[in-house]
Amino acid sequence: MTHQRPAALITGASRGIGRASALKLAAHGYDVAINYASSDAAAKEVATAAVTLGARAITVAADVADEQAVRVMFQRIEQEFGRLDAVVNNAGTTVGTPPSDLDGLSMTEWDRVFAVNVRGMFQVTRAAASLLRGSSHASIVNTASIVGLRPGPQPFPYAASKAAVVSLTKQLAGALGPEIRVNAIAPGWMVGEWMEDQLGDNYDRLMERRARLTPLRRCVTAEDVAETVVSLITSNPFVTGEIIVIDGGFSATT
Numbered sequence: 090m091t092h093q094r095p096a097a098l099i100t101g102a103s104r105g106i107g108r109a110s111a112l113k114l115a116a117h118g119y120d121v122a123i124n125y126a127s128s129d130a131a132a133k134e135v136a137t138a139a140v141t142l143g144a145r146a147i148t149v150a151a152d153v154a155d156e157q158a159v160r161v162m163f164q165r166i167e168q169e170f171g172r173l174d175a176v177v178n179n180a181g182t183t184v185g186t187p188p189s190d191l192d193g194l195s196m197t198e199w200d201r202v203f204a205v206n207v208r209g210m211f212q213v214t215r216a217a218a219s220l221l222r223g224s225s226h227a228s229i230v231n232t233a234s235i236v237g238l239r240p241g242p243q244p245f246p247y248a249a250s251k252a253a254v255v256s257l258t259k260q261l262a263g264a265l266g267p268e269i270r271v272n273a274i275a276p277g278w279m280v281g282e283w284m285e286d287q288l289g290d291n292y293d294r295l296m297e298r299r300a301r302l303t304p305l306r307r308c309v310t311a312e313d314v315a316e317t318v319v320s321l322i323t324s325n326p327f328v329t330g331e332i333i334v335i336d337g338g339f340s341a342t343t
């Protein structure tokens with residue numbers, strides 16, 4: 090059954106940027122499919138919050154690196170919503186091995202990061218394309234990272250995977266136009282668990298230092314990122330193939 094409200098799939102929506110984007114899209118009148126890997130309870134909480142905002146919401150567990158699971162996810166979305174107007178390709182992963190430890194990085198870790206961040210994004214986009222083409226305003230937003238645009242202290246496979254996301258975004262914009270716009274966001278160091286895991290005991294000190302060096306004097310939040318995601322989807326009708334940096338001006342000025 091086709092619904093009147095537009096529908097969006099947000100991958101990696103059980104927490105962080107995905108959660109904030111799903112709720113903001115729900116508040117903007119979208120029905121939402123909340124994808125996640127294993128956090129059932131967290132995903133259900135996001136769905137409940139989206140329903141409170143007036144959306145129809147479904148939760149879909151699927152590892153985006155698993156092509157068959159991705160296909161099954163789209164069958165469910167088609168069954169439930171009968172349409173798709175936006176995809177936020179946000180699911181992402183990294184490793185704990187710092188770039189200083191060249192020998193410590195296992196190639197299995199490398200492959201897993203690329204399988205989720207790059208191949209997963211491609212698989213989701215490819216599976217979404219036919220449904221999206223039925224929309225009069227289809228839009229995809231990919232989550233890259235500032236480290237996909239310039240060097241940083243993040244692990245090698247993560248940085249390289251996000252550079253690949255930048256490339257994929259431009260390539261897909263060319264392949265999927267004129268029906269589907271494809272853009273990416275590149276957040277800087279974001280307040281929250283991801284950077285806590287990466288920076289460990291140095292989290293408070295390094296985030297404060299980063300904030301001091303940022304023209305807008307703080308680090309980005311998931312809410313800031315979601316604001317840009319939703320604006321790329323709901324407006325900017327002639328913008329495609331672009332990478333929008335969301336870091337309060339840090340990378341533009343340092």
Ligand code: NAP
Pocket residue numbers: 100101102103104105106107124125126127128129131151152153154179180181182205209232233234235275276277278279280281282283284311
């Ligand atoms: P987060 O809080 O760690 O959440 C990650 C989300 O992705 C969770 O919903 C997780 O689901 C899901 N996920 C992980 N692997 C998956 C897989 N294989 N298939 C499906 N879902 C999967 O992440 P975040 O900090 O919001 O970051 C989200 C995105 O922004 C990532 O692509 C990240 O690279 C990018 N980013 C983050 C920062 C930052 O500082 N945090 C900066 C720049 C870019 P489960 O809960 O079920 O595991």
